[in-house]
Amino acid sequence: MSQLKGNALVGQSGGPTAAINASLAGVIRGVLAHRDAIPELYGMRNGIEGFRQGDVVSLLPLFDGENKLRQLEQTPAAALGSCRKKLPDPKKEPAFYEDLVARFKEKNIRYFFYIGGNDSMDTVAKLSAYLANADYEMRVVGVPKTIDNDLADTDHTPGFGSAAKYVAVTLSEIVRDCAVYRVPAVTIVEIMGRDAGWLTASAALPGAINGEGVDLIYLPERPFTFERFTEDLKTAFLKHPNLVVAISEGIRSPEGRYIGEGAQSGALDAFGHKYLAGAGKVLESFVKETFGCKVRSFELSLPQRCASHLASDTDLTEAAKLGDAAVGAAVAGKTAVMAALERKPGDVYGCEVVFRPVDRIANAIRRVPDEFINDRGNGITPAGIAYLAPLIRGERKVEYRDGLPIHAII
Amino acid sequence: MSQLKGNALVGQSGGPTAAINASLAGVIRGVLAHRDAIPELYGMRNGIEGFRQGDVVSLLPLFDGENKLRQLEQTPAAALGSCRKKLPDPKKEPAFYEDLVARFKEKNIRYFFYIGGNDSMDTVAKLSAYLANADYEMRVVGVPKTIDNDLADTDHTPGFGSAAKYVAVTLSEIVRDCAVYRVPAVTIVEIMGRDAGWLTASAALPGAINGEGVDLIYLPERPFTFERFTEDLKTAFLKHPNLVVAISEGIRSPEGRYIGEGAQSGALDAFGHKYLAGAGKVLESFVKETFGCKVRSFELSLPQRCASHLASDTDLTEAAKLGDAAVGAAVAGKTAVMAALERKPGDVYGCEVVFRPVDRIANAIRRVPDEFINDRGNGITPAGIAYLAPLIRGERKVEYRDGLPIHAII
Numbered sequence: 001m002s003q004l005k006g007n008a009l010v011g012q013s014g015g016p017t018a019a020i021n022a023s024l025a026g027v028i029r030g031v032l033a034h035r036d037a038i039p040e041l042y043g044m045r046n047g048i049e050g051f052r053q054g055d056v057v058s059l060l061p062l063f064d065g066e067n068k069l070r071q072l073e074q075t076p077a078a079a080l081g082s083c084r085k086k087l088p089d090p091k092k093e094p095a096f097y098e099d100l101v102a103r104f105k106e107k108n109i110r111y112f113f114y115i116g117g118n119d120s121m122d123t124v125a126k127l128s129a130y131l132a133n134a135d136y137e138m139r140v141v142g143v144p145k146t147i148d149n150d151l152a153d154t155d156h157t158p159g160f161g162s163a164a165k166y167v168a169v170t171l172s173e174i175v176r177d178c179a180v181y182r183v184p185a186v187t188i189v190e191i192m193g194r195d196a197g198w199l200t201a202s203a204a205l206p207g208a209i210n211g212e213g214v215d216l217i218y219l220p221e222r223p224f225t226f227e228r229f230t231e232d233l234k235t236a237f238l239k240h241p242n243l244v245v246a247i248s249e250g251i252r253s254p255e256g257r258y259i260g261e262g263a264q265s266g267a268l269d270a271f272g273h274k275y276l277a278g279a280g281k282v283l284e285s286f287v288k289e290t291f292g293c294k295v296r297s298f299e300l301s302l303p304q305r306c307a308s309h310l311a312s313d314t315d316l317t318e319a320a321k322l323g324d325a326a327v328g329a330a331v332a333g334k335t336a337v338m339a340a341l342e343r344k345p346g347d348v349y350g351c352e353v354v355f356r357p358v359d360r361i362a363n364a365i366r367r368v369p370d371e372f373i374n375d376r377g378n379g380i381t382p383a384g385i386a387y388l389a390p391l392i393r394g395e396r397k398v399e400y401r402d403g404l405p406i407h408a409i410i
Numbered sequence: 411m412s413q414l415k416g417n418a419l420v421g422q423s424g425g426p427t428a429a430i431n432a433s434l435a436g437v438i439r440g441v442l443a444h445r446d447a448i449p450e451l452y453g454m455r456n457g458i459e460g461f462r463q464g465d466v467v468s469l470l471p472l473f474d475g476e477n478k479l480r481q482l483e484q485t486p487a488a489a490l491g492s493c494r495k496k497l498p499d500p501k502k503e504p505a506f507y508e509d510l511v512a513r514f515k516e517k518n519i520r521y522f523f524y525i526g527g528n529d530s531m532d533t534v535a536k537l538s539a540y541l542a543n544a545d546y547e548m549r550v551v552g553v554p555k556t557i558d559n560d561l562a563d564t565d566h567t568p569g570f571g572s573a574a575k576y577v578a579v580t581l582s583e584i585v586r587d588c589a590v591y592r593v594p595a596v597t598i599v600e601i602m603g604r605d606a607g608w609l610t611a612s613a614a615l616p617g618a619i620n621g622e623g624v625d626l627i628y629l630p631e632r633p634f635t636f637e638r639f640t641e642d643l644k645t646a647f648l649k650h651p652n653l654v655v656a657i658s659e660g661i662r663s664p665e666g667r668y669i670g671e672g673a674q675s676g677a678l679d680a681f682g683h684k685y686l687a688g689a690g691k692v693l694e695s696f697v698k699e700t701f702g703c704k705v706r707s708f709e710l711s712l713p714q715r716c717a718s719h720l721a722s723d724t725d726l727t728e729a730a731k732l733g734d735a736a737v738g739a740a741v742a743g744k745t746a747v748m749a750a751l752e753r754k755p756g757d758v759y760g761c762e763v764v765f766r767p768v769d770r771i772a773n774a775i776r777r778v779p780d781e782f783i784n785d786r787g788n789g790i791t792p793a794g795i796a797y798l799a800p801l802i803r804g805e806r807k808v809e810y811r812d813g814l815p816i817h818a819i820i
Contacts, residue, residue: 075586077583081589081592082591083591084591169814173815176486176817177426177716181491181494182493187712210811302597302708303583303713310719312813392814398805401619403619403803404578404616407586
């Protein structure tokens with residue numbers, strides 16, 4: 001493979017995570033290490049959508065030292081902005097891609113790096129497919145991120161480890177908080193992940209690590225029934241009065257109906273607005289009526305994906321490594337691939353960076369496997385803990401100013 | 411004042427905070443420094459309720475080194491457990507107090523320290539009032555804590571600074587998260603504090619400190635109207651498309667009705683359960699109907715008061731200092747008082763420990779003063795920022811094991 005010389009373009013797409021900027025820092029480091037092949041690195045603002053409007057920023061002058069790259073790594077959300085744009089089929093709408101290529105030519109873009117989840121890998125796959133038959137040489141590499149950990153063909157996804165650490169640390173604190181009273185009470189915590197229960201599964205870590213954990217865990221991978229939930233609570237109350245229950249936002253009935261959505265009856269509140277309810281609120285009402293005890297529910301919500309002050313060092317380090325490796329691989333000739341993690345066998349945790357065909361990854365969903373969920377469907381097995389535990393390890397020394405973490409703004 | 415020799419008893423009461431165990435660590439240090447007067451320190455489990463059932467633990471053997479006390483300081487919630495017990499009027503039910511005194515005598519308790527908020531100071535006041543006319547000498551000192559910061563006669567309350575830091579850091583991360591898309595969207599964050607808006611006011615800190623902050627802030631101290639809210643959102647949308655709104659759970663209509671509670675219509679969901687809605691969900695529905703844009707709401711909920719991994723060093727240090735000083739003051743003869751903070755004048759932040767009569771404090775509520783809230787009632791003034799900013803400063807080096815903070819379990 002002859003060396004391809006030209007500029008690089010990088011973008012971020014889909015929902016933000018605590019590690020997506022670490023991936024960007026990795027791409028920047030990768031380009032800095034290959035200046036012979038890549039003289040200039042452009043960032044697209046708001047992903048491919050912003051690029052189509054000509055909204056790009058020259059990144060190398062902004063990150064002229066390791067200190068600034070470290071600040072970028074501790075910044076939550078997508079520093080370049082994001083978008084949710086599904087690209088058209090290259091065969092049906094070639095004009096869309098002709099316009100893109102014209103823009104690539106204008107800036108002599110020969111390397112394209114896209115950091116994102118499922119939809120972003122779809123973009124990488126479609127762009128690669130179009131370029132395979134186009135008269136323009138450009139290498140396209142996907143860099144994975146998603147807190148949901150549901151991307152196929154990788155051991156896990158950058159962004160997940162930090163979100164899992166947020167869930168685990170927060171639940172370890174909530175378990176302490178709930179233990180202070182003696183009256184029977186149920187606290188229900190709703191966790192992100194509509195189709196895959198990886199993040200909810202990480203609620204099992206406090207119990208596994210220090211013996212003080214949540215009592216029940218329900219994933220979308222197993223059907224949820226109120227009968228079984230009632231039995232589970234009764235059994236748990238025999239052990240202690242303060243129960244903490246972790247549920248995925250996506251838990252479903254055996255018929256496949258979301259417990260949250262299923263509750264919407266169209267009823268109006270006293271102001272005439274429609275009620276909104278998630279799975280947690282539905283279970284809260286159910287427990288109140290069935291057990292008559294103190295009960296509350298809440299969603300961990302946005303902090304799960306943006307609490308970079310609590311990021312996993314393992315996660316940030318891997319995210320940056322993948323971004324860096326993506327550049328090296330592209331310079332060495334790879335295209336139409338996604339940088340992925342392959343776990344090394346053995347007891348000591350470690351991952352190697354590998355490259356996988358991106359067309360196999362786009363639009364596939366990787367769910368929590370059966371062997372990670374206990375038979376009763378209300379907890380995580382030792383095999384699941386062994387998979388999850390290394391991903392939350394390690395803490396960064398976060399730089400603060402006046403009591404707040406310093407964020408890098410592009 | 412002659413020296414009073416005897417054992418000490420300490421308890422925690424009311425809602426947990428990230429700093430209440432730092433106050434306990436302070437009391438333990440204070441006793442260790444006065445072993446000549448106080449040979450033994452007992453902790454009551456679950457406050458005065460547990461003590462009445464004889465549930466006490468000898469604390470000094472458990473905390474035999476500064477390392478363990480530091481671990482206690484980084485442990486969320488009440489390590490001794492808590493209770494919500496309102497004591498009876500000593501004049502009407504003297505038998506209740508006679509029973510308590512019999513138990514004090516049994517263990518030769520001569521010093522009583524109670525760490526808590528409003529209700530706990532009521533306990534301190536009532537016990538002090540009874541003892542003033544009883545034939546048993548015991549000194550009773552309150553040690554303040556509450557995330558709500560609504561205790562009277564103190565500049566601020568331990569526990570508040572850490573909760574405020576959680577709110578400020580989390581909102582600085584949420585603001586980054588919400589900034590990634592270009593489509594108009596409103597994110598509503600509901601913050602604790604039903605009667606006083608101190609914690610919600612701290613949502614103003616990210617904007618004041620680094621210029622990237624929330625757009626609108628509504629406290630319970632000012633009446634909330636949907637008309638004004640609509641105008642405020644319209645004005646805010648002129649500046650940028652992604653709005654973040656911080657509201658207190660206790661915002662009320664001009665007639666004094668809680669916006670959250672006011673919404674309950676008794677309507678049932680599809681499972682036949684009653685709907686539950688807080689102020690955030692009510693505003694979410696309103697924005698969806700009025701503006702038709704993307705909107706979401708969530709509560710910061712329990713993590714506000716138990717996120718000790720993100721505690722303010724200023725807060726923990728002051729909490730420990732008050733616990734320590736309470737012991738010193740009691741040994742020196744003080745009783746029927748609460749340890750309080752008095753801010754030193756001048757530009758450099760600092761507080762002195764002072765002691766205030768506890769009967770003045772019990773059951774009073776200190777609200778956010780007018781001069782801290784802007785004229786429009788949707789933001790915080792520079793005077794408010796000057797009050798709040800020092801309280802969130804400083805971070806502890808938290809000790810982690812396997813990715814989770816280490817907690818001290820008593």
